[in-house]
Amino acid sequence: MRKRLPTAIPVLALTLVLFMFSLPVPAHHVHHEVTRGEAVVVSLAYGNGSPLAFDRYDIFAGDGETPYQSGKTDGEGRIVFLPDHGGVWRVKVFSADGHGADFTFEAGPAAAKVIEPDGVEPPDEAAGPDTPAGPDKTAVSTLTSEVAVAEKKNFIERYALPVAGVGIIFGLFGLFSMFARRRR
Amino acid sequence: MHIPDGFISPKMYLPLYAVSAGLWAWGLRRMRRTLDEKTIPWLAVLAALSFILMMVTVPLPGGSSVHATGICLLAVIFGVWAAFLAVSLVLLIQALLFGTGGITSLPLNALAMGLVGGATAWSTFRLLRRWNETAALALAAWLSVLVPAVLVALALGLQPLIASAPDGTPLFFPYGPRVTLPALLIPHAILGVGEALLTVLVYRMVDRLKQGVRP
Numbered sequence: 093m094r095k096r097l098p099t100a101i102p103v104l105a106l107t108l109v110l111f112m113f114s115l116p117v118p119a120h121h122v123h124h125e126v127t128r129g130e131a132v133v134v135s136l137a138y139g140n141g142s143p144l145a146f147d148r149y150d151i152f153a154g155d156g157e158t159p160y161q162s163g164k165t166d167g168e169g170r171i172v173f174l175p176d177h178g179g180v181w182r183v184k185v186f187s188a189d190g191h192g193a194d195f196t197f198e199a200g201p202a203a204a205k206v207i208e209p210d211g212v213e214p215p216d217e218a219a220g221p222d223t224p225a226g227p228d229k230t231a232v233s234t235l236t237s238e239v240a241v242a243e244k245k246n247f248i249e250r251y252a253l254p255v256a257g258v259g260i261i262f263g264l265f266g267l268f269s270m271f272a273r274r275r276r
Numbered sequence: 277m278h279i280p281d282g283f284i285s286p287k288m289y290l291p292l293y294a295v296s297a298g299l300w301a302w303g304l305r306r307m308r309r310t311l312d313e314k315t316i317p318w319l320a321v322l323a324a325l326s327f328i329l330m331m332v333t334v335p336l337p338g339g340s341s342v343h344a345t346g347i348c349l350l351a352v353i354f355g356v357w358a359a360f361l362a363v364s365l366v367l368l369i370q371a372l373l374f375g376t377g378g379i380t381s382l383p384l385n386a387l388a389m390g391l392v393g394g395a396t397a398w399s400t401f402r403l404l405r406r407w408n409e410t411a412a413l414a415l416a417a418w419l420s421v422l423v424p425a426v427l428v429a430l431a432l433g434l435q436p437l438i439a440s441a442p443d444g445t446p447l448f449f450p451y452g453p454r455v456t457l458p459a460l461l462i463p464h465a466i467l468g469v470g471e472a473l474l475t476v477l478v479y480r481m482v483d484r485l486k487q488g489v490r491p
Binding site for chain 2: 138142148157158159184186187188189190191192193194253254256257258260261262264265266268269271272
């Protein structure tokens with residue numbers, strides 16, 4: 093026993109040091125935390141309304157080349173992400189047959205809140221105890237105006253632009269006929 | 277088959293723009309020689325038909341969608357160069373007005389659909405029309421959809437090989453040819469049947485309405 097003691101002391105000391113610097117959880121444990129908050133939702137659909145479902149996408153912050161987020165759209169053609177800062181964001185969506193989109197938009201930083209263990213969102217401290225529950229009127233009016241703009245855009249895209257396109261084709265060919273040879 | 281902006285690397289679209297510009301100029305000269313004031317209105321009508329056809333998307337199972345093109349009609353009636361120029365114009369208008377198909381991908385779309393699709397249709401029809409005109413027309417229309425689909429699939433599939441970041445991340449389009457070829461060929465093989473039927477119908481109609489419309 094006397095001979096073993098000098099060897100055992102450093103081993104014990106090393107174990108103690110490692111124990112002091114270790115996390116209070118097993119090394120392979122994966123944490124999870126369920127949060128609820130304001131995220132940016134990008135919805136993607138073809139002209140006929142069918143969603144770009146389960147297609148690959150990349151989101152870039154500004155002009156960055158490394159994606160901030162990558163993944164696949166959900167079954168409804170949606171991308172949900174939480175920007176970490178405000179500014180311009182670029183979204184690229186690819187389907188394997190070459191359909192897709194590449195566009196930019198501005199978004200502010202999203203905020204996520206931790207849900208209480210029982211699944212109830214913590215109360216908003218800024219709101220008083222007598223604040224009546226009900227729909228957010230600002231949000232509703234914004235949504236209504238967005239729908240109106242979308243309907244107007246749909247009408248223009250569906251009817252006015254195709255007519256304009258046909259008109260341009262006839263106009264250009266009419267112009268070309270002025271320089272074409274005359275039939276004898 | 278309208279590839280949007282941001283999917284094709286400049287390594288590909290810049291040389292294609294140079295090739296297309298030369299071919300557009302050459303085609304315009306050819307058209308001035310072969311078309312006249314009687315045939316140009318018919319070409320305008322069929323170009324407008326192609327424009328409308330390309331906007332009517334047919335949804336397919338699996339979420340994808342396809343559309344007819346009318347390129348075979350243009351090529352068989354007016355020749356390859358007229359088809360190439362008319363389709364290029366249609367693609368340009370669609371890109372500018374609707375954002376359907378990109379400006380950077382315009383030469384690839386135009387060369388694949390207008391020139392190669394038109395040339396495939398024209399040569400197939402010329403080769404087989406003595407055997408059976410209707411069958412030749414149908415096959416020409418089917419191939420005018422399928423052959424450009426092969427080219428577009430290969431062009432897209434090349435993107436990860438020619439334009440990737442040092443860590444291997446694709447910069448423009450992520451799928452290789454093993455993914456793009458079946459993704460494009462299967463829907464377009466089905467679409468080609470519809471295109472063939474439509475081409476035969478409209479060709480007969482144009483033939484009856486206007487004898488001697490061909491340049």
